[in-house]
Amino acid sequence: MKIGLDLGSTAIKAVFVDGEDLVWRGLAPTAPGQEAIAARLIDEGRRALGLSAGASVGLASTGYGRNLYQSADLTVDEISAGALGAFKRSGGAAKVVMNIGGQDIKSLRLSETGRVLDFKMNDKCAAGTGRFFELAARILDTPLEDFGLLSSQTEEEVELNSTCVVFAESEIVSLLARGVGRESIIKALNASVARRAAGLLGREGATGLWLDGGPAQNRGLKEALEDELMMEVQTLPEPQYTVAYGAALTLTEGKAIV
Numbered sequence: 001m002k003i004g005l006d007l008g009s010t011a012i013k014a015v016f017v018d019g020e021d022l023v024w025r026g027l028a029p030t031a032p033g034q035e036a037i038a039a040r041l042i043d044e045g046r047r048a049l050g051l052s053a054g055a056s057v058g059l060a061s062t063g064y065g066r067n068l069y070q071s072a073d074l075t076v077d078e079i080s081a082g083a084l085g086a087f088k089r090s091g092g093a094a095k096v097v098m099n100i101g102g103q104d105i106k107s108l109r110l111s112e113t114g115r116v117l118d119f120k121m122n123d124k125c126a127a128g129t130g131r132f133f134e135l136a137a138r139i140l141d142t143p144l145e146d147f148g149l150l151s152s153q154t155e156e157e158v159e160l161n162s163t164c165v166v167f168a169e170s171e172i173v174s175l176l177a178r179g180v181g182r183e184s185i186i187k188a189l190n191a192s193v194a195r196r197a198a199g200l201l202g203r204e205g206a207t208g209l210w211l212d213g214g215p216a217q218n219r220g221l222k223e224a225l226e227d228e229l230m231m232e233v234q235t236l237p238e239p240q241y242t243v244a245y246g247a248a249l250t251l252t253e254g255k256a257i258v
């Protein structure tokens with residue numbers, strides 16, 4: 001059994017992996033005291049799986065806070081972990097991975113064997129990230145879980161032009177004041193994040209693109225990206241856990257005791 005721990009900017013994710021099977025997953029919001037939060041998640045997983053305290057389980061940590069978990073057997077950067085996780089979870093089909101996280105957005109290009117050929121990252125601006133969706137969810141008083149369904153319920157085309165979260169916030173408020181439905185605003189939000197994601201992919205193209213990260217659970221975003229790129233885009237299964245899963249796979253079986 002192996003544990004992958006992804007200390008992300010927005011959420012801490014833990015997975016237990018048996019061979020290559022993801023057998024338990026859990027997450028908690030990132031907050032001060034990340035090591036204790038991670039330890040609680042791991043305890044929860046151990047209890048759920050009936051693992052004794054002394055069971056031999058290796059742990060690999062990743063994510064921007066990976067060094068905060070002192071007792072990891074291995075730390076791995078989130079680019080390598082994300083690439084390995086996406087490659088395996090896509091059955092080897094992913095050639096390009098677009099990971100939209102809480103505070104950044106990354107595109108990874110993979111080799112035929114799942115190695116990272118190159119990657120690009122935009123962490124300068126919140127407008128194309130999960131934080132942007134969270135902010136919009138608060139203004140619209142609508143859970144993120146509903147964004148995919150709601151955006152599919154409208155054909156209305158609304159433009160969100162602001163390239164900055166602060167201005168986008170007032171743009172959303174004024175759209176609401178004009179009586180524009182939240183379905184249409186969510187559709188416009190998806191389109192605006194998809195435009196940014198497509199911009200990061202650049203000229204090399206996006207054939208074999210798989211969407212990853214927490215916001216990939218919103219299928220309206222995948223549809224918006226397909227419209228933007230005019231090609232099919234796949235979503236990784238349980239996309240918020242890909243990076244933690246990839247980290248776990250970097251361990252060899254039963255390496256050390258947590």
Ligand code: ADP
Binds near residue numbers: 008102131213216217
């Ligand atoms: P990080 O690794 O940077 O912490 P994640 O990949 O965990 O980021 O993604 C966090 C983001 O996922 C949140 O900011 C939120 O926008 C989005 N998110 C979380 N749950 C859902 C959901 N059920 N549907 C749509 N988006 C979600």
